[in-house]
Amino acid sequence: MTREQTINGLMSLVLGLVIGIFFHYLLYRFSLPKEPFIYANF
């Protein structure tokens, strides 16, 4: 494996992780209520 291929592989892995984490976080944000109830004042 050439140096270029290693760098490409690493960059793909990092980018894949970043995109994966972003979508994982997006799922969490989609599931949140409009106003988190713990902050509602009673």
Add this chain to the structure above:
Amino acid sequence: MVSLATQNLNSDQKLVIIGGDSVALGRGQGPDLWTEKLQRKLGPAFKVINLAQTGMPVLTGPFIVFLALSEKYPTACYVGIGADLYVNDLEIPFHGYPHWWDAYYKGLLPNLPQIEASINQRFQESGISQREATDELKLGTFLDSIFYFRDLWTTVGYKWLFTVWTPPTSATFLKPRIQYQDIDPKPYPLETRFAGLNLRSEHDLITNFFGAYSTRNSINHKLKLSRRFLLFFEESARRNVPENVRSRVLTVRVRENPVVLNRALSKDEIHLLDEASQANIQVWKKIGVHTLYVGKDYQAADYLDGCHLSGTGGAKLADAVASEIMELK
């Protein structure tokens, strides 16, 4: 919540799960919390965990935790404190918290065919927009059962970096949630405690459910309990509390502050409130659930406002609940 309830639980300890609204939570009691007193009263043979949240009905997230643990811990019991005749179906999310489907897809619930049948039946009978909302909720909780995004990002937000902007945290919203103090008002001295109360808002808070469970007599225009609503409430209670756990469930109703009741409500309204409490007791007893009505003999000093209990009121509640828990099978 399930792992929180069973954390450090000894095999010989009986679990007591507390659910319900801000009265159950002990809002305003600070370190003088009523469930701490309940724990001391019951002793080390019991483990009391308070999972109540403001504004919640008797049967919501903490009750689902109880259902999830009811088979594995046959001595566990559930205590729910809330308003009279406050109907809720387990799978309907309150303020966006889909506890039922969350537990369902994560495989935390035992086999509950009766509840599942009633959920399916109501789903078939519901309108298109309700079905779509349910489908979306189910999809979200199903995905969470695979990816666990709620657990991960809630932990991140709690411990390291809070990523959700909210008005109370707007100035420093990235600060982890653990660094923010809980919003818990400090009690005023008794002499001035009720002087500044907004009677209009106390009235509205106490009579919040009148519209649901009462009608007006067409002749004398007096408020009266709706028989149709009582039947609906009974049906809801039956379908949401499985028969095999009813002997381990205790519902508690705490009567509001008598001083505030007399100042904020008319005699008719107070009469209806007491009638609703009696009907509430009768329904729970009829289906075999233990129930307790406290507060008839409480003094003004036992309250922090119209409905929340002070340290002394909390101690009285802890005494009453402890005696009842000892009676549970």
